[in-house]
Amino acid sequence: MDRFSWSNGLLEINETLVIQQRGVRLYDGDDKAKLDVGVVLLSTHRLIWRDIKNHECCISMPLSQIIFFEEQAAGIGKSAKIVIHLHPPLVNKEPGPYQHSKYSYIKLSFKEHGQIEFYRRLTEEMTQKRWENTPVSQPISTGTGSQGGRTRAVGIVGIERKIEEKRKETDKNISEAFEDLSKLMVKAKEMVEVSRSIANKIKDKQGDITEDETIRFKSYLLSMGIANPVTRETHGSGTHYHMQLAKQLGDMLQAPLEERGGMMALTEVYCLVNRARGMELLSPEDLVNACKMFESLKLPLRECRVSEKGSLTAEEFAKLLGLSVLLSKERLLLAEKMGHLCRDDSVEGLRFYPNLF
Amino acid sequence: MSFEWPWQYNFPPFFTLQPNVDTRQKQLAAWCSLALSYCRHHKLYTLDVMEAQESPVFNNKKIERKLSMEAIQVVFEELRKKGNLEWLDKNKSRCLVMWRRPEEWGKLIYQWVSKNGMVNSVFTLYELSSGDDTEGEEFHGLEEWMLMRSLQALQTEGKAEIITMDDGKGVKFF
Numbered sequence: 159m160d161r162f163s164w165s166n167g168l169l170e171i172n173e174t175l176v177i178q179q180r181g182v183r184l185y186d187g188d189d190k191a192k193l194d195v196g197v198v199l200l201s202t203h204r205l206i207w208r209d210i211k212n213h214e215c216c217i218s219m220p221l222s223q224i225i226f227f228e229e230q231a232a233g234i235g236k237s238a239k240i241v242i243h244l245h246p247p248l249v250n251k252e253p254g255p256y257q258h259s260k261y262s263y264i265k266l267s268f269k270e271h272g273q274i275e276f277y278r279r280l281t282e283e284m285t286q287k288r289w290e291n292t293p294v295s296q297p298i299s300t301g302t303g304s305q306g307g308r309t310r311a312v313g314i315v316g317i318e319r320k321i322e323e324k325r326k327e328t329d330k331n332i333s334e335a336f337e338d339l340s341k342l343m344v345k346a347k348e349m350v351e352v353s354r355s356i357a358n359k360i361k362d363k364q365g366d367i368t369e370d371e372t373i374r375f376k377s378y379l380l381s382m383g384i385a386n387p388v389t390r391e392t393h394g395s396g397t398h399y400h401m402q403l404a405k406q407l408g409d410m411l412q413a414p415l416e417e418r419g420g421m422m423a424l425t426e427v428y429c430l431v432n433r434a435r436g437m438e439l440l441s442p443e444d445l446v447n448a449c450k451m452f453e454s455l456k457l458p459l460r461e462c463r464v465s466e467k468g469s470l471t472a473e474e475f476a477k478l479l480g481l482s483v484l485l486s487k488e489r490l491l492l493a494e495k496m497g498h499l500c501r502d503d504s505v506e507g508l509r510f511y512p513n514l515f
Numbered sequence: 516m517s518f519e520w521p522w523q524y525n526f527p528p529f530f531t532l533q534p535n536v537d538t539r540q541k542q543l544a545a546w547c548s549l550a551l552s553y554c555r556h557h558k559l560y561t562l563d564v565m566e567a568q569e570s571p572v573f574n575n576k577k578i579e580r581k582l583s584m585e586a587i588q589v590v591f592e593e594l595r596k597k598g599n600l601e602w603l604d605k606n607k608s609r610c611l612v613m614w615r616r617p618e619e620w621g622k623l624i625y626q627w628v629s630k631n632g633m634v635n636s637v638f639t640l641y642e643l644s645s646g647d648d649t650e651g652e653e654f655h656g657l658e659e660w661m662l663m664r665s666l667q668a669l670q671t672e673g674k675a676e677i678i679t680m681d682d683g684k685g686v687k688f689f
Contacts (some may be wrong), residue, residue, distance in 0.1 A: 222516055226648075281589060399564070452568055468528070489537075494534070494535055497538060500528040500531075500535070500538050501528055501531055501533065501534070502527040502528040502531050503531040503581070504580060509527070511526070511527065511528050515528075515533075515538050515541040515545070
């Protein structure tokens with residue numbers, strides 16, 4: 159067993175897999191090797207064995223090491239085996255599971271059969287000696303880690319290796335995505351501490367809440383997008399965040415609005431904007447607060463709330479937008495055409511409602 | 516059990532025929548569904564168009580909206596296309612409302628017959644629609660014309676045969 163070296167199981171260019179058989183246990187001479195049952199693979203160049211459960215445990219040996227081999231019939235309670243007699247180990251052989259062995263032969267024990275075919279193929283390969291025609295540059299010498307050979311991954315082992323790499327990359331992407339969240343968690347922790355200390359002070363009526371603490375607390379709130387709770391002005395003086403957001407929306411919505419005849423439901427805006435943003439999603443409150451700033455920022459957009467009745471006449475709409483009745487009617491009719499509005503025609507006049515159908 | 520109105524019933528635009536094609540499609544589908552379930556709830560089998568305009572179905576006094584005659588005709592035409600309505604006269608003033616199609620009634624009747632082991636028996640139409648045995652069944656009280664249609668459907672399927680007896684019609688089930 160000391161002729162084997164650790165391998166990553168990847169085949170070289172020009173090396174082809176000939177046959178593989180699972181359910182094989184290795185023997186060092188007559189002794190069971192200190193390995194579990196695994197899969198034995200025969201390639202044009204090597205004999206490879208891999209642990210079924212632990213794919214990282216993989217060993218190989220060049221076929222040139224084989225002197226001759228023979229079958230050993232199955233017995234009662236004993237599986238059929240192939241006994242392989244080997245040349246002494248090469249001087250520059252890479253390390254393997256065994257440093258030294260007193261035996262010069264190994265056995266493959268076929269617990270799930272397959273020895274007849276394997277024997278036949280081994281005979282073929284040993285006869286053809288294909289490895290002599292297409293030598294591989296060096297014996298595969300990487301350890302159990304996946305340090306390289308990525309570009310030459312073929313065979314089942316190679317596919318498994320690729321899957322593992324993909325999984326690691328996905329893991330990395332996910333961790334990066336959550337970085338923002340963990341930063342938020344750190345901030346939140348600080349906030350909790352400050353608020354706890356303030357709360358305690360209020361409770362114990364102990365000491366003054368320092369100005370520093372108040373400022374810190376307010377800054378936390380602001381950075382999280384909460385408007386200044388003291389002033390209650392959410393209409394005109396929104397936070398800096400909402401002003402920026404409003405400007406962003408002004409740019410972002412020009413094209414979609416044109417496509418939709420100049421009017422979009424706020425819910426549509428919400429979906430469109432969040433779909434575009436992908437990661438930093440807007441809350442409905444943020445959107446509404448940003449919309450309220452359109453007028454003060456003189457942006458060419460207006461949030462128009464349909465009147466308390468939930469509907470508009472052309473006249474009411476005209477007043478809202480500061481347009482002529484004719485023009486506002488056109489706008490309404492266009493919105494109806496696009497399916498945003500529906501009409502209510504009665505003795506009270508023509509009113510337009512959001513299309514709830 | 517009182518009738519549950521759908522949300523559209525209290526939505527004023529529901530009573531205006533919508534010009535937008537897609538919106539109208541949804542509106543009409545809702546109207547058909549409402550008309551049929553109303554008739555079903557009240558076991559109405561015929562409608563008079565003039566009366567319909569004043570019936571609560573098409574006239575919501577609470578929101579002061581009602582469907583115009585033109586719109587009612589559109590809804591009825593839609594129902595006719597779907598096979599739930601049949602005009603009784605050329606003037607389209609009265610119609611039969613089949614909130615359950617004849618085939619569906621036939622199936623119910625046949626199920627009752629076979630469940631009670633009465634296959635191969637003969638029934639009069641009266642027995643089926645108004646007999647003591649059928650009380651509690653959904654088809655109890657079914658108007659004769661509808662019953663006939665249903666039995667005709669079963670006949671086509673080979674599950675029944677309508678026979679003429681001395682004092683009226685009867686049916687034998689197979």
